[in-house]
Amino acid sequence: MILLTGTSGQLAKEFQRILPERGLEFSAPLEEKLDISNFEQVKCAIEEIKPDVIINCAAYNLVDEAEEEPSLAFKVNSDAVENLAVLCRRFNIFLVHFSTDYVFDGRKKEFYIEEDLVNPVNKYGESKLKGEELIKKHLNNFLILRLSWVIGEGRRNFLYKLFNWTKQKRILKISCDEVSVPTYVEDVVHTTLLSLKKGLKGLYHLTNSGYCSRYELAKYFVKKMGLDNILLPVPASSFILTGTGKAMAKRPLFSAMSNGKISKELNISIPEWEDGVDRFIIRIYK
Numbered sequence: 271m272i273l274l275t276g277t278s279g280q281l282a283k284e285f286q287r288i289l290p291e292r293g294l295e296f297s298a299p300l301e302e303k304l305d306i307s308n309f310e311q312v313k314c315a316i317e318e319i320k321p322d323v324i325i326n327c328a329a330y331n332l333v334d335e336a337e338e339e340p341s342l343a344f345k346v347n348s349d350a351v352e353n354l355a356v357l358c359r360r361f362n363i364f365l366v367h368f369s370t371d372y373v374f375d376g377r378k379k380e381f382y383i384e385e386d387l388v389n390p391v392n393k394y395g396e397s398k399l400k401g402e403e404l405i406k407k408h409l410n411n412f413l414i415l416r417l418s419w420v421i422g423e424g425r426r427n428f429l430y431k432l433f434n435w436t437k438q439k440r441i442l443k444i445s446c447d448e449v450s451v452p453t454y455v456e457d458v459v460h461t462t463l464l465s466l467k468k469g470l471k472g473l474y475h476l477t478n479s480g481y482c483s484r485y486e487l488a489k490y491f492v493k494k495m496g497l498d499n500i501l502l503p504v505p506a507s508s509f510i511l512t513g514t515g516k517a518m519a520k521r522p523l524f525s526a527m528s529n530g531k532i533s534k535e536l537n538i539s540i541p542e543w544e545d546g547v548d549r550f551i552i553r554i555y556k
């Protein structure tokens with residue numbers, strides 16, 4: 271039995287689509303019923319559902335807001351993750367947790383591998399890194415999968431925002447020096463479930479293959495959608511202020527991670543990011 275958390279999020283929704291297809295038993299309580307920062311609530315859910323595996327899709331992902339309210343980011347991404355780890359240890363449950371490319375500072379200029387030194391440049395990255403460390407402190411039995419630029423159904427991803435911008439303005443400025451790997455939720459779920467089946471443990475980078483800048487991603491999306499917007503490549507530093515007048519969080523410029531280790535362990539080849547975007551467009555917009 272799998273217990274899924276953060277069930278309204280884009281990744282959790284994909285698990286809820288694919289788990290029934292695989293005939294895997296799971297329970298996905300709504301966030302209101304299962305707040306991972308509420309130790310007693312999580313404990314009660316575990317006692318009732320009796321999971322063998324918890325897949326933690328809950329997270330505080332608002333990178334800019336985390337600079338203004340770091341305590342909330344740490345509450346969900348670190349303290350609550352420690353709750354899960356403590357309870358997984360107590361009840362002998364395997365924990366699957368997702369982390370981020372934002373644990374890196376982006377100065378490496380080539381694919382990050384699992385052994386690379388971490389050095390987050392913003393509060394969101396710090397809070398996610400602390401979550402990883404707390405899992406390692408309490409558990410031997412865990413899988414931490416670092417993702418980047420997650421694309422799925424929902425409003426909290428770059429392509430959703432981009433599509434809205436294309437309807438508002440013909441000419442769009444998109445940063446060309448922020449580089450990572452757009453990663454489609456379908457590939458994340460398939461690879462996570464295969465990892466579970468094959469008994470993978472530890473820390474892995476899980477992304478689609480290849481990498482691109484936000485500008486290249488936007489150009490690809492606009493072309494595939496048949497839109498006539500004009501995209502202008504600009505440096506990320508030109509977006510100093512958000513609409514609210516508050517400073518944006520610093521982001522790593524090059525945070526593409528290699529999926530080589532997980533691909534080798536599972537003997538698979540993870541599709542290129544363009545292939546993921548193609549499937550996302552067909553599913554959501556066509």
Ligand SMILES: NC(=O)c1ccc[n+]([C@@H]2O[C@H](COP(=O)([O-])OP(=O)(O)OC[C@H]3O[C@@H](n4cnc5c(N)ncnc54)[C@H](OP(=O)(O)O)[C@@H]3O)[C@@H](O)[C@H]2O)c1
Pocket residue numbers: 275276277278279280281282301304305306307326327328329330331346350367368369370371398416417418419420421424426427
């Ligand atoms: N999105 C990305 O580009 C990205 C990049 C790298 C790594 N990741 C990681 O990938 C994982 C999945 O992310 P995602 O894109 O699916 O995120 P998402 O769409 O933002 O989903 C996260 C879900 O967690 C919920 N949540 C927040 N606090 C909670 C709490 N205390 N208890 C229970 N649920 C809570 C959120 O609810 P509310 O909406 O009500 O807050 C939301 O439904 C996360 O670990 C994230 O850090 C994401």
